[in-house]
Amino acid sequence: MAAATNWTIPSVTQALTAKKISARELTREFYDRIERRNPELNAFLALCPERAYAQADRVDAMIASGAALPPLAGVPVAIKDVLAMRGVPTTCGSRILEGYRPPYDATAVERLETTGAILLGKTNCDEFAMGSSNENSAYGPVHNPVALDRVPGGSSGGSAAAVAAGLAVAALGTDTGGSVRQPGSFCGIPALLPSYGRISRYGLIAFASSLDRVAPFARNVRDIAAMLDVLAGRDARDSTSAAAPPPQSLAALDRPFRGLRIGIPAECFPAGMNAAVREKVEAGISQLERLGCTRVPVRLPHSDHAIAAYYIIATAEASSNLARYDGVRYGLRVPGATLVEMYQKTRGRGFGAEVKRRIVLGTYVLSSGYYDAYYLKAQKVRTLIARDFAEAFAQADLIVTPTSPVPAFKLGERADDPLSMYLADIYTVTGSLAGITGISVPCGETTDGLPIGMQIYAPAFTEDRLLQAAHAFEQARAASRTN
Amino acid sequence: MKISRDDVLKVAALAYLELTDAEVETYRRQLDSILTYVDKLNELDTSQIEPMAQTLDAAAGQGTPLRDDVVIPCDIKDQALAAAPDPAPPYFRVPKVIDR
Numbered sequence: 001m002a003a004a005t006n007w008t009i010p011s012v013t014q015a016l017t018a019k020k021i022s023a024r025e026l027t028r029e030f031y032d033r034i035e036r037r038n039p040e041l042n043a044f045l046a047l048c049p050e051r052a053y054a055q056a057d058r059v060d061a062m063i064a065s066g067a068a069l070p071p072l073a074g075v076p077v078a079i080k081d082v083l084a085m086r087g088v089p090t091t092c093g094s095r096i097l098e099g100y101r102p103p104y105d106a107t108a109v110e111r112l113e114t115t116g117a118i119l120l121g122k123t124n125c126d127e128f129a130m131g132s133s134n135e136n137s138a139y140g141p142v143h144n145p146v147a148l149d150r151v152p153g154g155s156s157g158g159s160a161a162a163v164a165a166g167l168a169v170a171a172l173g174t175d176t177g178g179s180v181r182q183p184g185s186f187c188g189i190p191a192l193l194p195s196y197g198r199i200s201r202y203g204l205i206a207f208a209s210s211l212d213r214v215a216p217f218a219r220n221v222r223d224i225a226a227m228l229d230v231l232a233g234r235d236a237r238d239s240t241s242a243a244a245p246p247p248q249s250l251a252a253l254d255r256p257f258r259g260l261r262i263g264i265p266a267e268c269f270p271a272g273m274n275a276a277v278r279e280k281v282e283a284g285i286s287q288l289e290r291l292g293c294t295r296v297p298v299r300l301p302h303s304d305h306a307i308a309a310y311y312i313i314a315t316a317e318a319s320s321n322l323a324r325y326d327g328v329r330y331g332l333r334v335p336g337a338t339l340v341e342m343y344q345k346t347r348g349r350g351f352g353a354e355v356k357r358r359i360v361l362g363t364y365v366l367s368s369g370y371y372d373a374y375y376l377k378a379q380k381v382r383t384l385i386a387r388d389f390a391e392a393f394a395q396a397d398l399i400v401t402p403t404s405p406v407p408a409f410k411l412g413e414r415a416d417d418p419l420s421m422y423l424a425d426i427y428t429v430t431g432s433l434a435g436i437t438g439i440s441v442p443c444g445e446t447t448d449g450l451p452i453g454m455q456i457y458a459p460a461f462t463e464d465r466l467l468q469a470a471h472a473f474e475q476a477r478a479a480s481r482t483n
Numbered sequence: 484m485k486i487s488r489d490d491v492l493k494v495a496a497l498a499y500l501e502l503t504d505a506e507v508e509t510y511r512r513q514l515d516s517i518l519t520y521v522d523k524l525n526e527l528d529t530s531q532i533e534p535m536a537q538t539l540d541a542a543a544g545q546g547t548p549l550r551d552d553v554v555i556p557c558d559i560k561d562q563a564l565a566a567a568p569d570p571a572p573p574y575f576r577v578p579k580v581i582d583r
Contacts, residue, residue: 100566101566102566103559103562103563103565103566104559195545196537196538196539197538197539197545197547210536210537210538236550239547239549239550240537240539240547241547242539242545242546242547243544243545243546243547243548244544244545245544302527304523305523305524305526305527307520308520308521308523308524309524311517311521312521312524319498323498323499326499327568328567328568328575328577329563329566329567329575330566330567330568331566331568332568333568333569335578336578337578338578338579338580339577339578339579339580340499341578342577342578343499344499344500344501345501347498347499347500347501348500348501348502348503349501351500353506356500356502356506356510357510357513357514359498359500360491360494360495360498360500360510360514361514361517363494363497363498364486364490364494364514364518367493367494367497374521376534377524377525377529378521378524379534379535379536380529380532380533380534380535381524381527381529381532382534382535383529383532383533383534383535384527384529384532386535386538418513418517419513419516419517419520422517433538434538435537435538435539460538460540460543460545461543461545
């Protein structure tokens with residue numbers, strides 16, 4: 001039997017169909033690993049063994065009957081705690097939703113389970129997905145499995161850590177401004193930003209609605225493609241899910257990879273950038289060139305304004321979305337003498353520092369007299385950023401940048417300076433604003449062994465080609481490392 | 484200084500957020516530095532630029548068609564009320580508002 005850390009979707013399928021292990025035994029193995037590792041990682045906030053074993057038994061019954069297995073049969077998967085799961089605690093990493101158990105499943109959750117996945121539990125995250133280090137969770141930070149004194153990245157830090165530590169074969173995160181790509185890069189695993197509208201968000205508890213995306217992690221690009229194929233598609237319950245033809249990413253991986261034009265934006269490789277990040281991403285670009293790709297210079301001239309535009313738009317939308325936490329319908333209520341006092345106390349004590357900071361900022365930029373100067377201005381700059389990408393993609397099929405300007409930093413190192421934390425999202429927020437697709441793939445390590453991620457962007461709804469390139473890169477890199 | 488203590492208090496009132504005195508000062512200081520930073524957007528002339536509220540392009544086949552307007556049973560009243568901190572079926576109970 002393969003070591004648990006090495007399980008992938010095909011190896012699970014193979015082991016189950018060859019009857020080397022049952023789905024129930026596999027589920028037990030993953031819960032054992034979670035029991036051993038989670039105390040030091042804090043990656044999981046809640047487990048749902050009853051539901052997982054019931055699903056495992058359904059999969060075992062299908063195997064016994066000789067029925068054809070669905071694509072994710074028996075695959076243990078973890079779910080970020082911002083996605084609703086019926087009857088399972090769903091907190092968004094916040095005190096204000098402590099004890100909340102949704103009466104329904106998110107569409108993404110439902111699709112995973114319908115295609116045979118075994119859902120192990122809910123993973124830790126920055127409160128309401130607001131953060132880049134996972135230190136904003138009300139339930140304590142997640143520790144990076146590669147280096148326990150370092151952050152796993154955020155906001156989907158628990159899902160990234162769970163997959164990197166072998167506590168799940170794949171996981172769902174969400175990405176609003178980099179929240180799967182950056183933790184993927186910090187933990188050394190691939191993480192996909194699907195096109196805006198690609199995966200239904202029904203049951204995703206909203207942070208910033210024009211930016212939020214459901215987004216998968218896995219141990220390799222092939223498994224990311226398998227997850228995307230299952231998750232993608234129009235959903236009548238989400239009016240923002242797109243009618244674009246669904247991807248067929250798994251099939252695309254095995255087609256011969258032809259050289260593509262890879263755009264390198266000079267703005268993303270400034271003088272004085274982290275030397276290890278530059279070296280490893282450059283090495284990644286060279287690897288792509290050896291696969292037949294051609295390097296072309298492109299420009300993203302408004303990159304320098306992306307953080308400002310992003311933090312205005314995201315906080316404005318958040319301040320509106322988070323108005324629903326009022327102590328009336330679910331979660332925490334702190335009593336008050338009047339209705340308004342009850343609202344104020346509930347929200348004042350239920351939300352953590354970063355969430356309150358963003359509500360104050362978002363309310364400010366939307367308030368009378370400031371709307372045009374901040375919010376409308378940011379939306380216009382968003383148009384410029386989207387145009388930058390449209391023009392760059394006229395010259396290049398893909399665009400390559402670092403995922404993060406730095407590798408995983410130490411817990412507590414940046415917690416007191418929100419602006420410096422925001423600035424670290426420089427490479428990821430641009431693609432979020434433009435609605436395009438992208439992936440972070442591991443491209444090397446620092447001398448201390450900290451993973452570095454390379455980000456590849458592609459036009460919206462071209463995941464098939466993006467994943468084909470990322471898969472070819474991953475295979476070539478693995479081959480060059482064993483030689 | 485771009486943002487005053489009174490600005491923070493006014494915004495907190497709009498957002499129904501109770502803040503401690505220490506929080507008001509911390510947020511004032513941090514928002515001041517964030518708002519100073521975002522002023523860099525004014526370097527760009529956007530007078531001829533349309534604002535972008537969302538990114539899907541219907542012309543590129545990425546539209547979001549409306550579903551048919553049909554009634555679908557959705558009887559989750561009891562489950563919804565069960566999640567409330569102070570339910571009084573079939574209502575949610577809140578502090579008295581009449582005398583406010």
